Amino acid sequence: MSNGLLSGKKIAIFGVANKRSIAYSIAKALAREGASLALSYQGERLKDTVQEFADELGATYVAPCDVTDEAELTAFFSGLKDEFGSLDCLVHSVAFALKDDLRGRYIDISREGSKIAHDVSADSLRVLAQAAEPMMNEGGSIMTLTYLGSTFAFPNYNVMGPAKASLEATVRYLAYDLGEKKIRVNAISAPPVKTLAARTISGLSEMLAAYEDKAPLGLQDVDSVADVAVFLASDLSRSITAETLICDGGYSRMGL
Template identity: 50%
Template sequence: MIDLSGRVAVIFGLANKRSIAWAIAQKLQQAGAQLAISYQNERMKSEAEGLIADLPGAEAFQCDVSNDAEIASLFEQLKERYSRLDVLVHSVAYAPAEELKNNFVMTTREGFRMAHDVSVYSLIAVSRAAALLMTNGGSIITMTYYGAEKVVPHYNVMGVAKAALEATVRYLAADLGAQNIRVNAISAGPIKTLAARGIGGLGDMLKAHAERAPLHRNTEQSEVGGTAAFLASDMASGITGETIYVDSGYNIMGF
């Protein structure tokens, strides 16, 4: 059984109970971790506070990860409240909706910039801040998708951003390894989250995934949560810079 008792985890990207971040939060809390939940803005505050009511001991903090001043403020609050961090979960991604509807060749400069700023650079920014509080080492976990490697219709600029995210995981792992901080990505199969609804043809993606994956089914949020708990624990002490697939085996298939 995974034991995260006495460890402090901060989770970015918990929007609602369909979020992958929600499944991760549940698994970390069940394993004994103390949770700090970050919500994006004042509009999301009531939603976040409603969610943490089901996570005993969890606390909510506001932070827009595209704003350096808010990141600095959040980590000052975390330092004051917990003194240190052990786990960081980055479950954040965004691209303007129109960028996921048009052909990829029509990607706009601003859409490209925004997708990479929110989905990729934010991992660097929060990891840099978290590393200062990970005085006993730590585990940083982000979320990616197979569209980083192969063309997935309608995934468009998010696929390019996820490819950059996976490269970022490797570079951060190399930088932070000397501090015993591990950095890994989980590549989950398509899941019907609020964010995923913005991708055209999601139903077709889910159907194709279930038909072609060796396990012949779609991925459950709880499976991603369990993998995150493993990566957060000492059981994964020798794993860093990796992309771990939780996709019912879909990625191994040629066709």
């Protein structure tokens, strides 16, 4: 059900790959609430799929943006400025680590693997915020997706744990910098969701079962995460910045 919470808001979303992507559920929820959307995609192979989603959701701007590619970043934001003029919200739902670095022992991963995970999964938030800042409106909102592996050690989550810790610290530093312009920066800490990225983590089914078993509200679905994104994109969350909102049905607050 739509409450029109985001009518008139212009929002750019990074991280839609397929129907299972958290970013796709977020895009659907933001569109439902009346937002105008821009979608990025990583590489030609995702172009047609993301264009289909854009058609379905009425997104008027679709362009490639690999966060490690300076030329694509510049072109994306230049086209976005032409299309939207200004921006109210940016959703960062991007992460990557080499498959071998999401199994076995963390201590054994390569320096290259560690660099890639941190660059794509954490520093890219700063990079996107830097590119978006000149066109962001006062009262704007930037959000990212994180996981509890930032704070607690989970078997196999490995390199993504320190990357998420860095991402959450990035949120706080960006919030400090952009507070002056009344731009808020927050993270949503989501429960495990069966997506392409999550499926590369060895032992995902055990994680899902643990949440179902231990969380007071049970395992939460992706639409509950998307509704928190609506809240963070809307003016209802105007006093919240530099936060990590944990939306895990209470899992992280339980002992046994």
